[in-house]
Amino acid sequence: MNRPTSIASLLFCLAVLPPAASQAGDHPKVILTQDGVQKIRAALGSVPLFDQTLARAKAEVDAEIEAGIDTPIPKDYSGGYTHERHKRNFFVMQKAGALYQILDDEKYARYVRDMLFQYEAMYKDLPVHPKTRSYARGKLFWQCLNDANWLVYTSQAYDAIHDYLSAKDRQRLEDNLFRPFADHISVVNPRFFNRVHNHSTWATAAVGMIGLVMGDDELIERALYGIPFGELDTTAKDDDGGFFFVEGQEAGFLANLAEPFSPDGYYTEGPYYQRYAMYPFLIFAQGLHNAKPELEVFQQQDGVLLKAVDALLNLSDARGDFFPLNDGQKGMSYNNSGVVSAVNIAFLYGGGNPGLLSIAQEQGQVLLDDAGIAVALAIRDGRAKPYEKKSVKYSDGPKGMQGGVAVLRAPGDEIELVFKYTAQGLSHGHYDKLSFSLHEKGDEVLQDYGLVRFVNIEQKGGGNYLPENTTWAKQTIAHNTLTQNATSHFQGKYEIGSQHHSDLYFYDDSNPDVQVVSATDSNAYPGTVMQRTMALISQEGFEKPFVLDIFKVSSASTHQYDLPYYYMGQVMQTNFEYDSPSPPGVLGSQNGYQHLLLEGKGVPASGISRFSWMGDRRFYTLTSVADDADQLLFTRIGANDPDFNLRRDAGFLIRRNDVGNTLFATVVESHGGYDPVSESATNSNSFILALGVVHDDEDYTAVSIEDLDGQVRILALSNSDASASTTHKLKVDGKALSWTGPYGYFEAK
């Protein structure tokens, strides 16, 4: 690697040696290419999806041209006028550049040129943005991240009109705007540029993209390999609590490619941020593919970029909304423009998977470039096939050795169970080892809360993370997993959490009727081992597949265990008595408990705790093997929430006190439905008659389920040997069970 040796020398170089402007003649060449433009022009009018996208882009850009250019002096946070205007400007410039190439109409080139010169006139004397919240303040925006967004898009606009401009114009733009802009988001802000983090993915892609357009190898090198670390502070943390630098880490685009993705393509921050990071990853990769084919960027890390697109799509629900693991805003879906890019680029450079075409059809738009025309042509030619989402597991960590995430799916019923046993997920990670969420037809059944933020809504804390993201959303009690002694995993400390991960014990989806995943964690609470096994079982006697959740906890000392289920809907019935304090109390004073109201408190009536609820016109029942001393709590999110930042969602919490080793065995069923038009309720009751733990020791755990017809089935687990070839024997109620592999499933009666 060829790297400058220090920031000082780099700045010195820049100061004394202004390079000449880039050469005309072969642009566009980075994203749109000259070949691509020819292909597009030839196909226009005969490729519906491309034609429609083009027409919408033209209408949008024409309206902007009509309205006139505005490049206001920056002053606002996201959601505010100056922020939204500059954001809109770069989107529109990128489109206008493409329109110029495709339609060969100079008015679009003039528009981009005029806007660029307004920026050029403004930029050289522009101070850093007046808002001080970010660790790396931009100039156009309050954070360098948004400045990097600007440059990734604007590079494409510049590429598109590059040869339209005079050499003098290019020189002026490159000297006064693009190079200083690239420097501000890199050498001026090394803590922003040199991380392994989605911020740095954007930053390096931005610098690299403009480098490719300008043919500036130094910028490209800087983008690919980062800037020298020098004596940067490795203990400093960013606004979200993540470290900037870890001892020995590498920097630059390629390091960002190596580090956050597992070999399976899972992005350690989770799908919401993956969606955000995919655009710079793929657009810069596309540019490198076109301008530096020798790098073979799509083959880097065993083709991880293309695998990542599949992983991202698979981490969405039946509606295409991403599962909100870690900090994820609900409602974000694969219809996002960044995913449009990802799908188009993956199709063109990843072997033409026809399943991607059906996603592109759903998205209803394509890129206005080589990748987009390839997709639109293939769809026109009838090559689209359904994109089938199946049960899947993804490893986490750069080598795939840091746990992972699994999705069990029952496709016919569109029931999806998401089970998380990942690493921390960088600064956007939540303290939720072995948590899960359950979804049906794209509706949340048992929710993951997601983040506490209203992205780009200025009224809500400038659109930024709100305090309750830390005090609630990241805390363990906010998730469908176990909290010990009312304290979050790793004490809620990033320094600790980021050093650990859970481990997959086994995953087996070979039998579509009994799909099982099991994972362990022994670090969240030192001295305590948690093992959670989740099965999605399709079984005669039941209307739909149900979830069997077996949570085994082992500890030499005694604790309080809280296991909540954040159900979505309204309580229908319980089989136990409970008190309802009015007004409700607050469940605790810290670690997220301060945000929970206590609406009900009961004790089990019998060996089973059961409650049913109705959510979105369907009935659900949770049935759990009860300990007589259990407390059953109905909670409501929203205490200590002075700014109404939290949703008033419900929870059902099983509390077990003063135990060391214990087992929670629970079934969650979806059954029947309600139609308010016919006012008819069907299958409003559970199909389960009884549930029992029929064996539980260090080696084996077995749970029995009896249905309404008196049929009994047993799921038996080996707790210490997950080998697929070991044969196990276990006597349950005098009956000998024998199975090979980590689990067995039996008809017991």
Add this chain to the structure above:
Amino acid sequence: MNRPTSIASLLFCLAVLPPAASQAGDHPKVILTQDGVQKIRAALGSVPLFDQTLARAKAEVDAEIEAGIDTPIPKDYSGGYTHERHKRNFFVMQKAGALYQILDDEKYARYVRDMLFQYEAMYKDLPVHPKTRSYARGKLFWQCLNDANWLVYTSQAYDAIHDYLSAKDRQRLEDNLFRPFADHISVVNPRFFNRVHNHSTWATAAVGMIGLVMGDDELIERALYGIPFGELDTTAKDDDGGFFFVEGQEAGFLANLAEPFSPDGYYTEGPYYQRYAMYPFLIFAQGLHNAKPELEVFQQQDGVLLKAVDALLNLSDARGDFFPLNDGQKGMSYNNSGVVSAVNIAFLYGGGNPGLLSIAQEQGQVLLDDAGIAVALAIRDGRAKPYEKKSVKYSDGPKGMQGGVAVLRAPGDEIELVFKYTAQGLSHGHYDKLSFSLHEKGDEVLQDYGLVRFVNIEQKGGGNYLPENTTWAKQTIAHNTLTQNATSHFQGKYEIGSQHHSDLYFYDDSNPDVQVVSATDSNAYPGTVMQRTMALISQEGFEKPFVLDIFKVSSASTHQYDLPYYYMGQVMQTNFEYDSPSPPGVLGSQNGYQHLLLEGKGVPASGISRFSWMGDRRFYTLTSVADDADQLLFTRIGANDPDFNLRRDAGFLIRRNDVGNTLFATVVESHGGYDPVSESATNSNSFILALGVVHDDEDYTAVSIEDLDGQVRILALSNSDASASTTHKLKVDGKALSWTGPYGYFEAK
């Protein structure tokens, strides 16, 4: 009128003189007719909507025939097996009868016959239903109401197979099943049969329908005119708190037709119950039209039955869901099968309004009879036109003199304001004089809570009304209207409320940009006059039409006034400070206040109280002229709700203490939106700069609205003269305003 003179003599007659079985040869004749069957058979295969409906009915009935007949011994409430099974039986019998006629396939006739004989064998020895909750217990069902439902449908099935049966079979069914059945729901339960109430509409239709089929004039008479009152108790009340009988009232189907409908077709219980009552009204009317054309039933009361269909459709939101006035379950829509009947029958017997055809298309099904084939043929022939819902007002009361309800609509934006100034609405009425709700594109913006009941969901109190319907839903504080001294209108007493109604002051939708409705109430709180004026204003400077709400209260003594707005969504921002108690307190101990949690309490910061919220991806702002002493409360429904029967919905409450005369002037705006896929927020701020009361006395009230561009408009009202021809003059801020009619709208700057 020819009425028997006493119940005793009637029962005596029935006992000694069993009539002969009805004559074969001219059936079916009541709903399906012989002509209609010929027309249907000729058209089959060429009328898509009819063909599809028939295919679905055939598949459904074939599956039931395959599954076998079950007529279990009654034991359950609604939602339970025996209830749902008997309910399904009558629906299926009615369809099977139609299939027999249309497809000429004996297996359907046999199926109906076999089921009828199972009922015949069971009915004669059947005791009343074991569940005791109803004031009029049925035999097949826990309440006579459902038995009446059974007979309305089963009469049609019997009519369809009448001529297929032997005289002996008919005799047996009529003697052992139909006559005793008709007697049980009439002479045995006169408190059920002889009311003016939807219960009695079903009861009289049921008795009349079977009377028409059997050609039994005595039953028909009984249905049309009721049974003699004798010495019935006029102080008794039903389960819902309504009176059975009022001194001097008439009974029977025709009285039920005269009483609850206003001349405009508004049904005094509200659209939810109207939807339920329309089926027996119209199906029996159709039967009378066919079998007793001389009655001219569709022309009765100036054609009110046909007007009622239009009123019902107009009282639905942009999605077709009925506004939940009074006891109404949300989600009920004009796709309900009862409304399918209403629309089909209104089309055939009401002049063939082509707008009804587009509703039928949305409904996706038609009746399998003369009316259904007429609709399907007309749709096939391309005669459907959009059903346009416009601003409209309906009077309430049999003579239209008891207030009413108005809907102001801005069709392009699909904003709908529903303003209620009706009479009590019988036993299902709420204590909510001058209340309103606001809807946008079918979403609730400011909600009417509706009822507290989970209809037909057995787990929730047997599917019946829950206690919170009385303690919360009916109370005034549960509505978007004024509560004085924390006490409901009419002290929440039906005896008082049912004697009064509000009054329309004026309604003017002649200017689509400034639509205004104003109503008064002087009975809800003796000594206090309330006048509420609501305007829907489309105005340059605003993105969408906004609501101006002027609530004027006059009283010689001082009171506490609470004016809540039950907004749907999450608080975005306020312009005032407030405290957030945690845990929240409870607002009161009775009259509905015991169900409200207090989540925030503040005082106005300036002359204006403003808060904005986000609901379903749109922004809303409420701006209200503030009194310095106002208290601004954030409430949440759900205190003292031990069975989780209430939704945890939010409210914003303006409280004004120790005043007699006062004015609340408030604007509610919808603006902008949020897209979680692009994460872009548009127009997230209000368009209002200032709001002020610029004049307010006994004669005139004027409110000024200043937009962000500094444009000021004034709405001026005459408070004492609503004549359209009076010219008014008022000086405001030194400027002379002059207008003719009850209101004027002015550009003031």
